[in-house]
Amino acid sequence: MSEESRPADARAVTIYDVARAAAVAPSTVSRAFSRPGRVNAATAERIRTVADELGYRANPLARALSTARSRMIALVVSDVANPFYSEIIRGAQATAAQAGYTILLADAQESDRLERSALERALPVVDGVVLGGSRMSDSAIRMIAKQKPVVVLNRAVVDVPCVVPDNAGGTRRAVEHLSRLGHDSLTYVAGPEASWADGMRWRSLQDAAADLQLKVRRIGPFSPDVPGGVRAAEELAAAPPTAVSAYNDQLAIGLIRGLGTRGIRVPDHVSVIGFDNIGAAELITPGLTTVAAPLHLEGATATKHLLAMIEGAQSRTGSPMVLPVRLVERGSTAQRRRKRTSPASGTTSVSPSPRKASRSTSAGSR
Amino acid sequence: MSEESRPADARAVTIYDVARAAAVAPSTVSRAFSRPGRVNAATAERIRTVADELGYRANPLARALSTARSRMIALVVSDVANPFYSEIIRGAQATAAQAGYTILLADAQESDRLERSALERALPVVDGVVLGGSRMSDSAIRMIAKQKPVVVLNRAVVDVPCVVPDNAGGTRRAVEHLSRLGHDSLTYVAGPEASWADGMRWRSLQDAAADLQLKVRRIGPFSPDVPGGVRAAEELAAAPPTAVSAYNDQLAIGLIRGLGTRGIRVPDHVSVIGFDNIGAAELITPGLTTVAAPLHLEGATATKHLLAMIEGAQSRTGSPMVLPVRLVERGSTAQRRRKRTSPASGTTSVSPSPRKASRSTSAGSR
DNA sequence: ACCGGCCAGGCAATCGGTTGCCACCAGTTG
């Protein structure tokens, strides 16, 4: 083929090439692009024309080196494949792209160690960091926040700007919904023990339940994924409650499936409510009633604030930014069946006793 | 607070700082890290100690500037939130991280224009590109492949290294499966017209069907997502086939839901088979029988080859690398119901179920 | 005719590493 088709050696066009072609100094070329008005309009136009012909693109790395601004931000998530992050990533990405920033995605693969190493690799390159679902300690996060602007998602860290969904409001709405449906008790299926969101939701749930005079119980912790929900179902199967509120949607989905394989049907026997409203929530059968967190907005908001900080705004490190949530009612919650109060009724459907010692486990699982 | 807690001004430690502290030249510091053996072992050790104390981290941007290697690769996907990409991203990310590369994720947001602009932004910064599900033309892709190493995923582009799942084999396995279940005809629900994979799958399906003497029909194109499947269900509802093979899982899932709302049950009335095996395939009810593409492996393989190319390997631009697939049997396919062959009975047998299908569901849902 | 000011452009230092080349110092070798 032709000479120029070699991918290997073709060095990129630089301002020096443009400068030579346009018979000006490199600095003038630079200014023609980054300092509108600083160079004569006619000259600037000529430079721009020449640059176009040569196919000049500024090298962001070189620029970053001298300006100490790479126009890249890191987005750290605990697991890229987790659908919970899908909309967050999308929101962040869209906001960043619009501002001319590029996102560097770091996947922690659910490991503290990997999270740190990914972050370490990314940190020197980026202008700031959005930490989604970090496993690191508060103090480690604060340490990083000293070096570069940081916004934390779904978690509150003192002295660091945070963006969180309205956990309390959402949980309350979930409890109210259940209460309206006639339930007078519910079980909270907890997520990871260390999770800030889990703590928030559990406390809010207790408060809301107290106000509405519901009895609450709590099982867990479980890993916040579908298998975790299946395990929760095992624990619950022995003495299923009439209503359960799960830490998040994946847990809820696993729960529904796990209960289903034991002959306990949702919502007929037990109402299940999730949190987050991930995409799969409306795909499963029954559709999952859940508290919809504004995931896209979370990603966008975190990014917007990060960019503002990068541009020099104060960190407004007061209290976390709380984003509104709403309840999405689908098929996994229903009016409480009064007849379930009569004990032996569900022999065929409810009683499929698993091989496991059911009673003792459920009581003493802590 | 204390002096050093200011995030704004603290400049990073450089080799010059280390050099001064260790009383050597900057070049020696550089070599101590990047040229093992080039400097005296004792000196190197001293430098490393000093560097540790000072908290020195090499600045990747500066390194990239002089070596023309950023150790970053771009991964372009048409939509980050599409679950199809989840495992691909994960695979790519894991492979890249292991090799010390960082992934720059570019989201095309399902737009040709955005894809190009994202790519343009990323291209000068990265050492290579993995193009997942690109919307760009073959020639545009080849153009990019001239500038930087490129690996294309899920699509074959002449003169560019590609990684694809075994579309032909997978489709054949799907048809065989359907045939074994007694189906003697099937409908292909097509994806995007421009899609290379769609063309492949449709052609392979025709071949396989011919070999096994099944009649085939094709409807579409549909957008390859859940709503697309719902629309396909509308088209199909009038005269539902006994078996359908969908372009991908999302289409299949939408189809199942769409048929369901019309009282047509899967797999009782029609068997549905998907392609890809995304996470949701086993979450829905019934579980989706599908051809499992090795998504994680695809991402990993593409990345591995890209890295090899970056390290200087030949592009092996012969024919695409084909990755093996397997059939995952779940609940959405079943033995064909003979009674559906009786002609006029259609009216009752197709539309029999009211919205709730208590009895029969439990029978078939296993 | 002189001066101050502004405009447009060039020079050169700088960002933080990398690397080709040279210098110096031992320790060998002829």
Add this chain to the structure above:
DNA sequence: CAACTGGTGGCAACCGATTGCCTGGCCGGT
């Protein structure tokens, strides 16, 4: 004893863009 060699380390020129500072020319004001 001179020449050679291998091992270390320093010097300085890059990589590509940005930017502070300077200069030369032109303008208007006095």
